[in-house]
Amino acid sequence: MRNSGPVLLTGGGVRKPGPVLLTGGGGLLGRTLASQLRERGFDVHSPLRADLDVTDVAAVGAALVALRPEIVVHCAAATAVDRCELEPQWAWDQNVVATANVVGAARHVGATVVLVSTDYVFDGASCRPYRPDDTPAPLGVYGRTKLEAERLLSDSDLVVRTAWLNGPGGPSGGCVVDTVLSLARAGRPMAFVDDQVGSPSFVADVVPAMVELIGLGASGVHHVVNSGTASWFDLARETVRVAGLDPGLVSPVATRDLDPPREATRPAYSVLDCSDLSPLGVGPLRPWRQALRDLVAGSES
Numbered sequence: 324m325r326n327s328g329p330v331l332l333t334g335g336g337v338r339k340p341g342p343v344l345l346t347g348g349g350g351l352l353g354r355t356l357a358s359q360l361r362e363r364g365f366d367v368h369s370p371l372r373a374d375l376d377v378t379d380v381a382a383v384g385a386a387l388v389a390l391r392p393e394i395v396v397h398c399a400a401a402t403a404v405d406r407c408e409l410e411p412q413w414a415w416d417q418n419v420v421a422t423a424n425v426v427g428a429a430r431h432v433g434a435t436v437v438l439v440s441t442d443y444v445f446d447g448a449s450c451r452p453y454r455p456d457d458t459p460a461p462l463g464v465y466g467r468t469k470l471e472a473e474r475l476l477s478d479s480d481l482v483v484r485t486a487w488l489n490g491p492g493g494p495s496g497g498c499v500v501d502t503v504l505s506l507a508r509a510g511r512p513m514a515f516v517d518d519q520v521g522s523p524s525f526v527a528d529v530v531p532a533m534v535e536l537i538g539l540g541a542s543g544v545h546h547v548v549n550s551g552t553a554s555w556f557d558l559a560r561e562t563v564r565v566a567g568l569d570p571g572l573v574s575p576v577a578t579r580d581l582d583p584p585r586e587a588t589r590p591a592y593s594v595l596d597c598s599d600l601s602p603l604g605v606g607p608l609r610p611w612r613q614a615l616r617d618l619v620a621g622s623e624s
């Protein structure tokens with residue numbers, strides 16, 4: 324896919340956008356994205372897995388023929404990075420076959436597709452933030468299957484790569500910030516790697532930027548992450564500090580010293596460059612530390 328500028332859906336006039344089918348609406352990102360798209364006036368249909376399993380080609384085809392959406396926002400995915408490594412066929416089915424089903428059915432009804440992808444498509448060897456058109460080279464099954472999914476889209480579709488997502492917990496479970504807070508509140512020490520650096524990001528900021536991009540009819544590959552960089556150790560320690568708990572509970576560890584070692588290799592550096600959003604009038608997203616403060620405050624209220 325190549326990058327291209329925005330395409331206004333309204334064509335200078337006011338046109339009510341057609342229906343949106345959003346997959347993965349029970350997940351960390353999809354839940355908030357569905358509700359903010361609705362607030363923006365989109366008619367969003369967001370079946371849960373029990374009602375629409377995206378690995379079922381017939382079910383996906385039937386759902387799209389019944390709804391005839393203008394846009395399909397595909398958030399559903401296998402996101403358990405280590406499980407993907409242990410069960411590559413499962414990861415392929417959830418991330419590649421499912422996306423092929425969605426894209427095929429979308430083509431059939433003339434819908435554009437919005438796919439959420441990941442910083443883990445990169446190998447971490449860069450010494451500057453990754454731009455959308457940098458060459459991906461995933462290190463693990465999760466990143467490889469997400470990259471294969473990206474490659475199923477066409478130039479008129481939209482890929483949003485985000486990273487290290489945190490947000491209010493829900494039925495699919497919590498995020499790293501939730502985990503850190505519950506361990507720290509229980510007074511339990513924890514270790515986080517300090518040699519993997521990325522772009523900690525927050526649903527509260529990523530979702531409005533995605534809604535903007537979707538509203539503009541943007542296409543191509545775009546990176547949407549909060550400003551600033553951190554290691555997992557930095558993120559965990561800042562979380563504990565902001566919550567007024569004991570930062571001494573969080574200690575750094577090198578990836579090679581993790582015990583037990585993780586199944587999947589993660590990139591050592593996966594900071595994403597979002598500078599191509601500015602010409603579209605989107606972002607920049609605020610610094611991750613500010614977003615973290617709001618998330619922690621929300622978890623205390």
Ligand SMILES: NC(=O)c1ccc[n+]([C@@H]2O[C@H](COP(=O)([O-])OP(=O)(O)OC[C@H]3O[C@@H](n4cnc5c(N)ncnc54)[C@H](OP(=O)(O)O)[C@@H]3O)[C@@H](O)[C@H]2O)c1
Pocket residue numbers: 346347348349350351352353371372375376377378397398399400401402417421439440441442469484485486487488489494495
């Ligand atoms: N979380 C991150 O840090 C992060 C970073 C970069 C990119 N992303 C991408 O962002 C997107 C959303 O991630 P997330 O963090 O919101 O993930 P999540 O919380 O794990 O949510 C994924 C959702 O997809 C659903 N799903 C999975 N397989 C399905 C299937 N076969 N049929 C129907 N629904 C299915 C899940 O349903 P169940 O609850 O029933 O399993 C869940 O509701 C994903 O594409 C992910 O790759 C996430």
